[in-house]
Amino acid sequence: MKKIIFSGMQPTSVPQIGNYLGAIKNWNALQSQYNSLYCVVDLHAITIRQDPNELRQNSLNLLALYIAAGLDPDENIIYIQSHYNGHTELSWILSCFAYMGELGRMTQYKDKSSKHNENVNAGLFNYPVLMAADILLFGAHLVPVGDDQKQHLELARDIAIRFNNVYGDIFTVPEAYIPKSGARIMSLANPEKKMSKSDEAANQISLLDAPEAVMKKFKRAVTDSETEIRYDPESKPGISNLLEIYATTLGISIDKATAEFAGSGYGHLKTTVGQAVVDEIINPIQSKYSDLTKNKDYLHQIMQKNAAKAKELGDPILRKVKEAVGFIVGCVD
Ligand code: ATP
Ligand code: LTN
Numbered sequence: 481m482k483k484i485i486f487s488g489m490q491p492t493s494v495p496q497i498g499n500y501l502g503a504i505k506n507w508n509a510l511q512s513q514y515n516s517l518y519c520v521v522d523l524h525a526i527t528i529r530q531d532p533n534e535l536r537q538n539s540l541n542l543l544a545l546y547i548a549a550g551l552d553p554d555e556n557i558i559y560i561q562s563h564y565n566g567h568t569e570l571s572w573i574l575s576c577f578a579y580m581g582e583l584g585r586m587t588q589y590k591d592k593s594s595k596h597n598e599n600v601n602a603g604l605f606n607y608p609v610l611m612a613a614d615i616l617l618f619g620a621h622l623v624p625v626g627d628d629q630k631q632h633l634e635l636a637r638d639i640a641i642r643f644n645n646v647y648g649d650i651f652t653v654p655e656a657y658i659p660k661s662g663a664r665i666m667s668l669a670n671p672e673k674k675m676s677k678s679d680e681a682a683n684q685i686s687l688l689d690a691p692e693a694v695m696k697k698f699k700r701a702v703t704d705s706e707t708e709i710r711y712d713p714e715s716k717p718g719i720s721n722l723l724e725i726y727a728t729t730l731g732i733s734i735d736k737a738t739a740e741f742a743g744s745g746y747g748h749l750k751t752t753v754g755q756a757v758v759d760e761i762i763n764p765i766q767s768k769y770s771d772l773t774k775n776k777d778y779l780h781q782i783m784q785k786n787a788a789k790a791k792e793l794g795d796p797i798l799r800k801v802k803e804a805v806g807f808i809v810g811c812v813d
Contacts, residue, residue, distance in 0.1 A: 498665035502626030563787035662728030698754030
């Protein structure tokens with residue numbers, strides 16, 4: 481039996497290259513060795529206010545983008561989180577095993593609540609519990625994510641262990657898979673800040689940006705007042721970010737990438753990295769994406785078929801959890 485992977489992404493906007501290099505690229509690499517579930521986490525997205533029509537469109541587009549970026553929809557369970565109610569059911573149960581103190585310490589909660597201080601809702605606070613439910617519902621062994629999700633993964637593990645200590649071996653304790661390079665791509669305009677898909681367009685490279693726009697953004701990338709190309713995220717965040725994008729895009733080491741640019745100027749670095757991103761990521765994804773989005777029937781079929789597969793996998797675990805905590809199961813359904 482293959483081990484299980486679960487990962488997901490919020491349909492908050494169009495994914496950016498950080499999402500690709502930190503997460504989707506590894507999903508692609510791991511897909512043949514695992515039974516994988518890749519989810520469009522629309523329930524998580526509403527912790528920040530969303531326009532309903534945009535959310536619907538973004539969710540469908542993200543599903544298409546998963547496929548365009550290389551995930552095989554017949555080999556992986558690619559689906560929409562709200563299409564299977566097991567997520568919310570388990571989330572409630574797990575919220576009774578998560579402490580206010582630990583949830584309050586989550587960096588993402590602190591960041592997002594200060595950014596959206598007009599709407600610090602309980603969903604934002606409980607966000608990591610729903611994420612733990614996503615993972616534990618399927619007995620996932622491995623969770624490939626970027627560096628910013630490490631703390632949430634730790635919490636999911638703690639909740640699983642805490643629950644198992646009370647009720648026996650119900651949950652698989654998941655491991656995070658965080659890549660050595662590409663786990664934290666920084667904004668091109670402000671290399672001290674993580675690149676984010678919900679940030680301003682100028683600060684990120686969206687996977688659907690036109691190739692010319694991508695090149696323009698790379699040419700404008702903030703660097704420093706020196707001339708030497710060297711990997712040192714502390715003192716040279718802009719240059720180091722460009723080297724990291726280049727190395728991860730081509731699947732080479734940072735050392736090799738740095739050696740390639742020995743003696744070059746910053747201008748050459750920027751255009752070479754931009755071109756690599758266009759050739760390796762932007763063009764291949766976009767050429768498949770436009771066909772896929774035209775084929776709504778196909779996408780609907782995938783959503784339907786895969787939500788059913790997720791339910792098949794999740795329901796037996798959910799039932800075990802309900803039995804364990806003392807619910808009356810089996811007499812109604
Ligand atoms: P938002 O701006 O809506 O919070 P985001 O761009 O931060 O979005 P998420 O949907 O939160 O993206 O993350 C999806 C996946 O991409 C996660 O595994 C996350 O760790 C990874 N990821 C997000 N940003 C980066 C980044 N800058 N570098 C590497 N990985 C990233
Ligand atoms: N919180 C994640 C998205 C997410 C996720 C998950 C990732 C929701 N549920 C389960 C891995 C496993 C984020 O990237 N913001």
